[in-house]
Amino acid sequence: MSNESLANLLREERRFAPPADLAANANVTSEAYEQAAADRLGFWAEQARRLSWSTEPTETLDWTNPPFAKWFADGKLNVAYNCVDRHVEAGNGDRVAIHFEGEPGDTRSITYAQLQDEVSKAANALIELGVRTGDRVAIYLPMIPEAVISMLACARIGAPHSLVFGGFSADALATRINDADARVIITADGGYRRGKPSALKPAVDEALTRPGTENVRSVLVVRRTGQSLEEAGGVWTEGRDVWWHDVVDRQSEQHTPEAFDAEHPLFILYTSGTTGKPKGILHTTGGYLTQVAYTHSAVFDLKPETDVFWCTADVGWVTGHSYIVYGPLANGATEVLYEGTPDTPHQGRWWELVQKYGVTIFYTAPTAIRACMKWGDDIPAKFDLSSLRILGSVGEPINPEAWIWYRKHIGADATPVVDTWWQTETGGIMISPLPGVTATKPGSAQIAVPGICATVIDDEAKDVPNGGGGYLVLTEPWPAMLRTIWGDDQRYRDTYWSRFEGKYFAGDGAKKDDDGDIWLLGRVDDVMLVSGHNISTTEVESALVSHPKVAEAAVVGAADPQTTQSIVAFVILRGTANAEDEGLVAELRAHVAKALGPIAKPKRIMTVAELPKTRSGKIMRRLLRDVAENRELGDVTTLTDSSVMDLIQTKLPSASTED
Numbered sequence: 001m002s003n004e005s006l007a008n009l010l011r012e013e014r015r016f017a018p019p020a021d022l023a024a025n026a027n028v029t030s031e032a033y034e035q036a037a038a039d040r041l042g043f044w045a046e047q048a049r050r051l052s053w054s055t056e057p058t059e060t061l062d063w064t065n066p067p068f069a070k071w072f073a074d075g076k077l078n079v080a081y082n083c084v085d086r087h088v089e090a091g092n093g094d095r096v097a098i099h100f101e102g103e104p105g106d107t108r109s110i111t112y113a114q115l116q117d118e119v120s121k122a123a124n125a126l127i128e129l130g131v132r133t134g135d136r137v138a139i140y141l142p143m144i145p146e147a148v149i150s151m152l153a154c155a156r157i158g159a160p161h162s163l164v165f166g167g168f169s170a171d172a173l174a175t176r177i178n179d180a181d182a183r184v185i186i187t188a189d190g191g192y193r194r195g196k197p198s199a200l201k202p203a204v205d206e207a208l209t210r211p212g213t214e215n216v217r218s219v220l221v222v223r224r225t226g227q228s229l230e231e232a233g234g235v236w237t238e239g240r241d242v243w244w245h246d247v248v249d250r251q252s253e254q255h256t257p258e259a260f261d262a263e264h265p266l267f268i269l270y271t272s273g274t275t276g277k278p279k280g281i282l283h284t285t286g287g288y289l290t291q292v293a294y295t296h297s298a299v300f301d302l303k304p305e306t307d308v309f310w311c312t313a314d315v316g317w318v319t320g321h322s323y324i325v326y327g328p329l330a331n332g333a334t335e336v337l338y339e340g341t342p343d344t345p346h347q348g349r350w351w352e353l354v355q356k357y358g359v360t361i362f363y364t365a366p367t368a369i370r371a372c373m374k375w376g377d378d379i380p381a382k383f384d385l386s387s388l389r390i391l392g393s394v395g396e397p398i399n400p401e402a403w404i405w406y407r408k409h410i411g412a413d414a415t416p417v418v419d420t421w422w423q424t425e426t427g428g429i430m431i432s433p434l435p436g437v438t439a440t441k442p443g444s445a446q447i448a449v450p451g452i453c454a455t456v457i458d459d460e461a462k463d464v465p466n467g468g469g470g471y472l473v474l475t476e477p478w479p480a481m482l483r484t485i486w487g488d489d490q491r492y493r494d495t496y497w498s499r500f501e502g503k504y505f506a507g508d509g510a511k512k513d514d515d516g517d518i519w520l521l522g523r524v525d526d527v528m529l530v531s532g533h534n535i536s537t538t539e540v541e542s543a544l545v546s547h548p549k550v551a552e553a554a555v556v557g558a559a560d561p562q563t564t565q566s567i568v569a570f571v572i573l574r575g576t577a578n579a580e581d582e583g584l585v586a587e588l589r590a591h592v593a594k595a596l597g598p599i600a601k602p603k604r605i606m607t608v609a610e611l612p613k614t615r616s617g618k619i620m621r622r623l624l625r626d627v628a629e630n631r632e633l634g635d636v637t638t639l640t641d642s643s644v645m646d647l648i649q650t651k652l653p654s655a656s657t658e659d
């Protein structure tokens with residue numbers, strides 16, 4: 001894509017300067033970039049001092065055996081102490097850590113002092129269940145406080161956790177239990193989802209009948225819904241299953257946290273499976289906590305005394321790990337934890353909660369923003385959102401249209417929007433504007449945060465000039481980087497470090513604009529080759545979504561005998577548009593041609609009601625490509641709803657084709 005087309009896409013190229021008051025009081029100023037550029041390791045060593053170490057590290061980075069990094073290797077610390085106890089010791093025990101809101105409307109506010117008691121009791125319970133330092137604990141819970149408490153309890157005793165998203169099936173759970181060789185599972189009878197109890201324990205029971213799960217000794221079960229286990233299709237296994245309220249509640253509130261090596265494993269987490277079979281990503285302690293604490297403070301400008309932070313991700317995703325649990329709590333934040341879906345019982349539920357808790361910083365995903373756009377501007381308009389001062393986005397490229405909508409309708413046309421690029425593998429935010437420093441550009445993640453080295457290179461591993469596109473790479477190790485793929489060092493090397501020597505290749509395509517700002521263009525595996533031109537799925541999708549009748553779009557390249565690949569687009573229309581409208585396809589094709597040039601015109605456009613997404617809300621283009629090329633579908637274990645694919649498959653033969 002030429003640079004011109006990018007400008008076209010933005011039509012009115014706009015930048016938004018940081019609000020003056022925010023800039024004047026920002027946690028991080030532009031000096032941080034200079035400082036980190038002059039002495040990157042010194043910069044991170046300084047950030048590590050945000051944490052309380054029982055043994056201060058004297059080494060910053062050991063990179064003598066790349067790609068296996070050690071950060072702060074001779075330091076020792078306890079993550080739970082850093083996220084909880086030290087805030088109580090500092091006199092902030094009465095500060096609310098978590099405002100929990102259940103989907104049915106039940107609420108619970110937990111102060112740091114209460115969190116300390118709960119985490120200590122859970123840690124004591126895990127020890128009673130035989131969990132020892134180094135044992136893996138699988139956590140399969142809804143978005144309830146016990147999820148956070150369990151994670152911190154594991155961290156407190158040095159037992160790496162492996163969260164499995166509560167929406168996953170017994171199969172997905174069994175695979176992950178097996179891969180991590182978990183010894184204990186923490187689950188619940190169920191959670192509330194779309195106004196109804198949704199059972200979880202029966203999936204655990206089923207998973208534990210699968211081979212490879214024999215080492216699970218105990219299942220600790222939180223009572224959340226009170227639904228009968230038998231009616232939900234589960235079984236209670238005496239000797240294995242224990243209730244949280246029987247075992248945790250009677251424990252002592254005293255537990256002395258032990259200090260662990262900075263490189264002690266903290267958790268294993270599987271990627272969301274957008275590009276293939278999920279990978280078990282291993283994160284460790286000191287470097288991870290340093291980077292998530294730093295980025296949470298820098299990117300969201302967190303003021304722990306006054307801000308109310310809300311990250312809407314599920315704790316089962318890396319965003320939940322880093323920006324619900326470890327980053328915010330390490331920083332002593334007050335945050336909202338919401339159990340349910342954004343449209344239960346009404347499509348304004350999120351905005352109602354922003355108003356209720358006075359949320360000041362809000363962090364969500366483009367898929368959710370696009371859903372809110374589809375539901376209509378009048379919904380957020382009914383609520384007082386004036387407490388908001390910073391908005392964040394993560395998970396997929398955010399198209400300029402959605403970015404502008406987010407700022408205008410949620411952020412009163414005034415709050416900075418920070419588009420944060422990172423991955424399960426990177427552990428923390430890597431590329432993002434800083435709200436008090438950067439003039440933001442709709443649709444661009446812009447620049448690496450201080451201390452992070454990211455660039456865009458071509459096939460020969462040369463930096464592309466401004467205006468050029470290529471592969472997004474990280475050129476220096478960073479504190480929160482993955483240490484390996486669990487149990488598979490070779491796959492770790494092959495997947496991330498083999499394509500370009502000495503560089504971490506993220507799998508994403510990107511370009512630099514004339515100012516050198518980075519724009520994410522989607523997975524390189526998704527880049528389309530049409531008559532000798534590389535065309536990014538993101539750009540065509542953005543062009544489609546900029547049409548007033550389109551709410552969402554997914555684009556793939558399908559094999560084509562004439563043009564190598566041809567562009568196939570799947571679009572969801574906005575509420576008012578009519579799918580039967582004969583002229584619509586021609587109109588959309590013309591619209592794309594105008595924005596990006598005739599070569600980028602989709603050959604086929606299909607209107608669909610839903611798109612295949614991962615459970616974390618990302619579009620699974622590889623499945624659409626399978627459909628477009630009449631192949632059997634690849635790994636669907638992380639797909640939200642497999643009926644979506646059936647519907648799309650039935651549409652295909654009658655798809656509208658032109659030229």
Ligand code: ATP
Binds near residue numbers: 275279
């Ligand atoms: P898998 O690796 O199994 O295919 P996944 O990559 O979807 O799964 P995650 O680690 O949850 O799993 O997602 C990271 C990816 O999400 C990034 O590599 C990138 O493609 C995309 N992403 C995240 N944030 C952004 C962003 N702000 N802009 C553009 N893309 C983003």
Ligand code: MG
Binds near residue numbers: 423507
């Ligand atoms: Mg990935």
